[in-house]
Amino acid sequence: MELRGFRILTDPRVYPPSEDTYLLIEALDLSGGERALDMGTGTGIVALHMATVAEWVLGVDSNPWAVELARKNARLNGIENVEFRLSDLFSNVPESFDLIAFNAPYLPPGGVREPIEASWYGGAPLIERFLAEAWRHLRPGGRILLLFSSLTGLGDVEKAMRRHGYSWYMRAKRHIFFEDLYVFELRH
Template identity: 40%
Template sequence: MSEFIITTDENVYIPAEDSYLLAENLEIEAGQSVLEIGTGSGIVAMYASRLTDNITVTDINFDACELAQKNFKANGIENIEILFGNLFEPVKSRKFDVILFNTPYLPTENDEVIEDNLNYAFDGGLNGRKVIDLFLNEVPNHLNDGGIVQLIQSSLSDNGKTLDMLDELGFIAEIAASEHYFFEDITLINGYKI
């Protein structure tokens, strides 16, 4: 599935269908600045590195930051800045042309919460939107005019609400790609900042 060398870690999300749905549909032009939130293993950023050399990644899971660094090094990629922290906190007031996020979109009951760092990759709260809504409310502050946000979520976490929120925040939004699995559709939503 991937042409990259990928090491995995039990505490970090292992690249899956949603990772590749984003990685294979990137809308990045040469020279653009890219921010990926929640980089995990770093697979999406590695695909992005073929399109531009101005990439910053963040993750709230320190194990993920270390793993991404290891994977970048194994693939000879040296131009990705890795920052530890939650959502946009590590980039302060910086702005980017493209923002990517494979969100933690699974609706999660309290008894389904995992007691380790891997939980950050999945736990979307009761309605699957705990992190998505925080992210969307912040995204306009970090995206250049004419920029794009590309995010992955599930039909279980209300695609319509994401499209409506992006619309209210001044984006033109669409479902750009989707794949059906068992009881849900995994969707890629693109928001273009006007």
């Protein structure tokens, strides 16, 4: 499929680009030369957008099918300044970044049986884990773009951000179907 200037392969075992993906892409504002992380990369479309401006991009996902698909999409589009790794949040990420983007799985935790189900189940507990670790991976002046849904609970996410010492503001909001999607910019 052609998508926002890229040819993107999809796979039923990998979270496809959706309204939340597009909102996060619209919120990206890299100026050039940065090191960026796409947490939960899926097809790699957000990482590929980052790589058009950033010096180097790392995309990680806990789904091995997603990592392989993202690599294929980078090759298909001739993008070389991006790397993809299997990682449960920061478990395989020692580097630090100027920008970390995370389209967080925002449905309440459920019984994940297949790797793709980790793409939508996680909710506030997963965001809490992310926030507890993310600040250690920010370079001086670095920031986070966190996308989540009203289904997660805005109040719960704000409490977690406060608990982990972040300052934040809402960069974007979009209402779709039965939920609101938010992109917050965070600094530590």
